[in-house]
Each structure stands twice: as structure tokens, then as C-alpha cells.
Amino acid sequence: MDSLTTPVPDISRSEALRRRYGSILPAADGPWNETIAGLLDHRSVRGFLPDAVPAGTLETLIAAAQSAATSSNMQLWSAITIDDPATRKELATLAGNQKHIEDCPLYLCWIADLSRNQRLSEAEQVDFESLPWLETFMVACIDAALAAQNAVVAANSLGLRTVYIGAMRNDPARVAELLGLPPKSFVVFGLCVGYADPAAKHEVKPRLPQSTVLHRERYDATPETRDRAAYDAELENFSARNEMAATTWTKRMLNRMGPIASMNGRERLRATLARLGFDIR
Amino acid sequence: MDSLTTPVPDISRSEALRRRYGSILPAADGPWNETIAGLLDHRSVRGFLPDAVPAGTLETLIAAAQSAATSSNMQLWSAITIDDPATRKELATLAGNQKHIEDCPLYLCWIADLSRNQRLSEAEQVDFESLPWLETFMVACIDAALAAQNAVVAANSLGLRTVYIGAMRNDPARVAELLGLPPKSFVVFGLCVGYADPAAKHEVKPRLPQSTVLHRERYDATPETRDRAAYDAELENFSARNEMAATTWTKRMLNRMGPIASMNGRERLRATLARLGFDIR
Numbered sequence: 001m002d003s004l005t006t007p008v009p010d011i012s013r014s015e016a017l018r019r020r021y022g023s024i025l026p027a028a029d030g031p032w033n034e035t036i037a038g039l040l041d042h043r044s045v046r047g048f049l050p051d052a053v054p055a056g057t058l059e060t061l062i063a064a065a066q067s068a069a070t071s072s073n074m075q076l077w078s079a080i081t082i083d084d085p086a087t088r089k090e091l092a093t094l095a096g097n098q099k100h101i102e103d104c105p106l107y108l109c110w111i112a113d114l115s116r117n118q119r120l121s122e123a124e125q126v127d128f129e130s131l132p133w134l135e136t137f138m139v140a141c142i143d144a145a146l147a148a149q150n151a152v153v154a155a156n157s158l159g160l161r162t163v164y165i166g167a168m169r170n171d172p173a174r175v176a177e178l179l180g181l182p183p184k185s186f187v188v189f190g191l192c193v194g195y196a197d198p199a200a201k202h203e204v205k206p207r208l209p210q211s212t213v214l215h216r217e218r219y220d221a222t223p224e225t226r227d228r229a230a231y232d233a234e235l236e237n238f239s240a241r242n243e244m245a246a247t248t249w250t251k252r253m254l255n256r257m258g259p260i261a262s263m264n265g266r267e268r269l270r271a272t273l274a275r276l277g278f279d280i281r
Numbered sequence: 282m283d284s285l286t287t288p289v290p291d292i293s294r295s296e297a298l299r300r301r302y303g304s305i306l307p308a309a310d311g312p313w314n315e316t317i318a319g320l321l322d323h324r325s326v327r328g329f330l331p332d333a334v335p336a337g338t339l340e341t342l343i344a345a346a347q348s349a350a351t352s353s354n355m356q357l358w359s360a361i362t363i364d365d366p367a368t369r370k371e372l373a374t375l376a377g378n379q380k381h382i383e384d385c386p387l388y389l390c391w392i393a394d395l396s397r398n399q400r401l402s403e404a405e406q407v408d409f410e411s412l413p414w415l416e417t418f419m420v421a422c423i424d425a426a427l428a429a430q431n432a433v434v435a436a437n438s439l440g441l442r443t444v445y446i447g448a449m450r451n452d453p454a455r456v457a458e459l460l461g462l463p464p465k466s467f468v469v470f471g472l473c474v475g476y477a478d479p480a481a482k483h484e485v486k487p488r489l490p491q492s493t494v495l496h497r498e499r500y501d502a503t504p505e506t507r508d509r510a511a512y513d514a515e516l517e518n519f520s521a522r523n524e525m526a527a528t529t530w531t532k533r534m535l536n537r538m539g540p541i542a543s544m545n546g547r548e549r550l551r552a553t554l555a556r557l558g559f560d561i562r
Contacts, residue, residue, distance in 0.1 A: 017344060031335050031338055035435065036438060036439075039345040039431050039435055042349065054312050055310070056311020063298060064317055066301065067320050067321045068430060069433070078494050079495050079496070128539055142469070148427075166420070179496075181500050207356060215360070216361065217362070219359070257398055266414070269419075270414070
């Protein structure tokens with residue numbers, strides 16, 4: 001071991017679960033260690049200090065990312081770091097003015113990348129019949145997500161914080177142009193990495209009770225109505241504590257999923273991806 | 282801290298990178314700790330001991346999963362554990378006779394779940410205009426992947442091993458029927474969890490060089506041809522060492538992505554998902 005620098009969140013399992021679930025705790029006791037404490041301590045951070053990340057951090061995060069499982073070892077993803085301030089600025093603007101894209105010391109774009117295997121197909125003069133299907137598109141997105149999540153866990157273990165930027169999909173064609181992406185590749189999401197600004201408040205956000213999310217043998221929606229009422233109360237308190245408009249999960253979902261306008265143009269994703277060379281049959 | 286049980290892989294950063302990349306190592310030194318050592322030590326395992334996982338492991342894995350980021354806190358995923366031997370057997374069969382689905386002590390199916398928010402829409406009598414789009418389908422798959430990967434990291438940190446089962450998508454309609462899934466939900470992948478059988482060989486699998494996967498400012502495929510030749514040699518040696526037919530990455534990709542037959546029916550995914558209530562515009 002060259003060095004041991006994991007900042008272990010110094011809280012018990014029960015306290016970590018209380019932060020994550022509020023009053024609706026999972027029943028059983030269970031195993032616990034510093035890695036799991038780190039996972040439960042996750043929160044998305046949008047306020048970063050200007051401090052650079054340590055040398056070699058990027059290579060370590062990518063090594064962690066490449067260590068994630070990948071379907072049939074196809075490795076259908078790539079990553080690009082963006083340092084150029086003008087590119088960062090335009091990405092921040094098209095993401096709906098997300099200033100942290102400009103401010104964070106490390107910005108990574110995660111790419112669902114069928115282009116590499118397309119080039120392999122061309123080099124070997126063998127038609128890849130599996131390329132133009134929803135299945136393969138989905139695998140590329142999932143490969144990218146598994147990889148990115150490993151990078152997030154690694155970053156957290158180094159005392160860094162992150163936030164995913166789904167808004168790269170507001171205008172995937174312009175993002176592809178800015179990053180010089182080949183056809184059959186697109187940015188699934190961005191990722192800001194850096195040290196959290198301690199002046200900003202970043203509390204662990206409660207999630208739905210396990211009884212809503214976890215099923216045994218067969219899907220069972222019975223606890224859902226009860227759980228949602230309890231979760232609405234948790235999230236209303238969370239919003240109030242964190243200086244947001246106090247609102248329930250239900251109200252947030254109605255706002256986020258109700259009107260098409262809240263998709264910020266992402267309802268055009270399929271058409272745009274077709275222009276970028278994706279045939280999603 | 283209730284207990285600290287992380288089995289830290291007792292290897293240096295340089296040795297962990299050598300296992301992951303073979304001879305084509307990333308250049309820079311970088312930070313290192315036991316969480317990152319655990320991430321780099323990942324390998325998929327298909328041979329499990331019959332030993333049960335400790336009480337409360339499932340709840341801990343789900344708490345880790347729920348601690349992953351989720352787009353706009355929509356939480357578009359669920360999980361189901363399957364213990365019933367008859368169901369396990371049928372799932373193993375439809376996955377192409379993957380015996381480990383029957384043998385592992387814990388089997389989880391991860392669900393891209395738009396049904397919960399569909400029910401919320403109905404309960405609140407507000408139409409969710411964002412539901413029937415590729416964007417939202419993709420977010421559900423990514424939410425499930427981020428969650429599952431956190432569970433995998435947590436499992437690894439407890440000395441457990443895992444393997445993802447993409448073959449749940451060979452017949453998503455039958456899987457949905459077996460698990461009693463409501464419309465607008467489907468199993469993206471399964472996950473076997475348990476203790477690795479020490480009699481089976483499970484070596485860390487080398488991945489593509491970082492120079493192929495990681496780009497700076499703009500996408501650059503220049504190193505790809507050189508890297509692929511080197512990686513082919515690495516993977517040929519890996520296969521030989523692990524008693525598989527010695528073959529290169531290139532040959533594996535030609536077999537896996539060339540003929541449509543290698544998709545095992547997954548080219549029908551879009552049509553099947555339409556029957557399961559997914560409108561992927």
C-alpha cells in the first residue's frame with residue numbers, strides 16, 4: 001500500500017442510515033465498514049473550491065472506472081477531460097448555466113462509444129451486425145454508468161466530491177461538435193470533480209424507503225402509498241433545512257415529469273442521436 | 282463505527298495497475314487508498330460457495346445502492362431478490378444455462394422502473410408528459426446501473442464477489458412475468474452475490490490501455506491501433522493463463538459483435554419493451 005488516505009466518515013451504521021432514510025429505517029442490523037460508510041455518505045456537490053486535484057488523480061479515477069464490469073468485455077465507453085475555459089463556458093451555458101461546470105478543477109465527459117468498435121469492424125472488414133440495436137445502445141450507456149460510478153466512489157474516497165451533469169443531453173449534437181466526437185459516440189453525462197466549498201451546505205439527501213424500492217420474489221407496490229406520504233414529509237423537511245423552497249417529493253415529481261417543457265429539449269434525443277450515427281432499432 | 286471488516290487487497294498501486302493493464306501502464310503516479318485498491322481488485326466471479334451472506338447484507342447493499350446519484354432524485358429503479366429455486370432455475374435456463382444464478386446465495390434483479398412514477402401520475406391525476414421518451418428510458422437504465430454498481434462496491438468491500446447477468450434481457454417478457462412486474466418496468470440485468478469458490482480461478486482481467494479510453498479536450502483515436510495490438514497480446518496471455526481458448530480481444534469482438542446470432546434474441550428488445558409498456562420515442 002503506497003499510502004492510506006481514505007477520509008472515513010466517522011459515523012455509525014445507524015446514524016448513516018438515519019441520514020439516508022430519515023425516520024423510515026430499514027429493519028435489520030447488517031455489516032458495516034469504512035467503504036460502505038463512504039458510499040452512504042455520498043451527496044452531490046455543486047459548490048467547489050478552486051484547488052486543483054492531486055497529480056495522478058485523473059489516472060487513478062480512470063483505472064477505477066475501467067475496473068468496473070463491462071458487458072462481454074466490450075468496453076463501450078470513453079471519457080474526455082475538458083480544461084479549456086471557453087469550452088467549459090459553453091458547456092455550462094448549454095447545461096442551463098450550471099456554473100460549477102466552469103468552476104470545478106476536473107470536468108469529465110462520459111461517452112457511450114460505439115465508434116471504437118465500429119472502427120474495429122472496418123479495420124477487420126467484418127460487419128458488426130449487433131451495432132444498430134437498442135440493446136447495444138443501452139449496453140454502451142450502462143457500461144459508461146458503471147465506469148463513472150466507480151470513478152465517483154474513488155473520488156469520494158479521496159475526499160473529493162462530484163456531481164453528474166445529465167444536462168449534457170440538452171444538446172448532444174453541439175457537445176459532440178465541441179469535443180470532436182466521431183459518429184456513433186455521444187456524451188451520456190458530465191461529471192464535476194473537486195473539493196467541496198465548505199461555505200455551501202451539502203446534506204445527505206434522504207431517499208425513498210427500502211420497502212418501496214426492494215421487493216422479494218415478486219414486485220409488490222403495497223407499501224408505496226404509505227411510504228410516499230412519509231417520504232414527502234422527509235423531503236419537505238430536508239428542503240426547508242437546506243434553504244430550498246420546502247416541497248415534497250410528490251410535488252417535485254409532478255414538476256419534473258409532468259410538463260414536457262421540463263425536459264429542456266431532451267425529448268429530441270432520439271432524433272439527435274440518429275443524426276450522430278446511432279441507429280436504435 | 283460498528284465494525285470494520287473491509288478485506289483490503291494487500292497490494293501496491295503499481296501492482297494493482299499491472300494486474301489491470303498488463304504492460305501498458307498509465308504513466309503518472311497517483312493517490313491510493315484501500316477503497317481504490319478494492320475497486321481495482323474487481324473481477325467477475327461465476328463460481329460460488331453455498332455459504333449464505335451475513336444477516337442484513339441485503340439491506341446494506343440496497344442502502345449503498347440508494348446512496349448513488351439519481352437523475353433529479355427520480356429514483357427510477359427497483360430491485361427484487363429471488364430465492365425460490367424453481368424461479369432461479371428458469372432464470373438460469375433462459376440466461377443460457379448460467380448455473381451460478383441457481384448456486385449463488387443472493388440473486389438480485391435490477392429493474393428500470395417507470396411504473397412507480399406512472400402510479401404517482403395516476404394517483405395525482407397529472408399526466409407525466411416526460412414518460413414516453415428515449416431520454417427517460419435511458420435515465421431509468423442509468424439510475425439502475427449507478428445503484429447496482431454501488432451495491433457491487435459494497436459487496437466487494439465485504440469480501441463477497443459478484444457477476445452481472447445481462448442475459449436477463451434474452452427474454453425480458455418472461456422475466457417480467459416470473460417476477461410479477463407491472464407495465465413500464467423490466468429487468469435490466471441480474472446480479473449474483475456470494476463468496477467465491479476458491480477452487481475456481483478468478484484473475485483480474487486486463488482492460489484497454491488508458492490512452493485508448495481517456496481523451497483530453499477532443500476525442501483522439503490515434504493511439505488506438507497500437508494499443509489494440511498490445512491489448513490483443515495481453516488478453517491472449519490472460520486467456521491462456523485462465524484455461525480459456527487463447528484468443529485476442531479483436532477475435533472476441535468479431536465473435537461477439539459480428540453475427541446477429543450472438544445477440545441471443547436481444548435484437549428483439551425494442552419490440553418486447555413495447556409490449557411491456559415502454560414507449561421509447
